[in-house]
């Protein structure tokens with residue numbers, strides 16, 4: 001499998017970024033939705049710390065992914081795919097990139113405005129974005145974190161649905177070339 005993307009398929013790094021970030025977001029969403037309902041125990045504090053550390057890791061991976069992707073080409077779109085579908089797919093990808101950037105950023109922002117600690121896997125302090133407690137932006141950042149997450153969920157239904165439609169109805173290479181096709 002080539003390192004760089006070609007006309008017929010995605011390079012190994014694009015695929016590694018896509019699937020590692022997708023899996024981490026699934027894990028992260030499960031932790032996020034579970035932890036907010038937990039009773040105030042030491043376990044809750046540990047799970048919050050884990051959510052924040054994984055979230056910062058996702059943010060770093062997304063930044064690396066975007067930097068790498070800017071140097072890459074896109075494989076050719078399937079022959080005969082209508083123009084509006086190509087446009088819609090590209091626009092959706094752009095919005096997905098925006099969301100996977102904005103969701104961890106809003107979490108970090110909320111955490112900063114709450115003046116809560118953020119130590120990456122117990123290893124080093126991640127700096128505050130607000131420089132301390134901010135009662136005005138704290139609820140806004142939380143609302144943004146929650147809302148953008150649900151927007152992502154809705155768009156992912158479309159994204160995954162489109163991938164499965166390409167694979168099972170159109171029987172083209174769109175899903176295969178993101179998975180195993182050389």
Ligand code: HEM
Nearest residue numbers: 028029032033036052055056058103104107108111146149
């Ligand atoms: C892609 C990355 C992330 C995803 C998918 C994600 C997802 C979520 C979800 C689904 C919730 C539960 C929301 C609710 O129902 O109230 C949540 C809560 C939370 N997230 Fe994230 N998150 C991410 C990154 C981060 C980061 C980087 C931080 C901080 C550094 C963070 C801090 C928090 C905090 C503090 C809460 C609890 C909010 C509360 O007290 O209600 N998240 N997150």
Ligand code: HEM
Nearest residue numbers: 018021022025026069093096097100156160163174175178
């Ligand atoms: C959190 C989950 C996911 C996110 C954030 C996400 C995001 C993205 C983004 C941003 C792209 C555009 C790639 C680029 O142009 O650089 C993409 C491509 C793709 N994704 Fe996902 N994805 C997720 C999950 C999935 C899943 C579960 C599937 C399959 C069932 C899937 C199938 C695909 C396929 C086939 C492409 C390539 C489309 C093409 O060649 O035009 N994705 N994804």
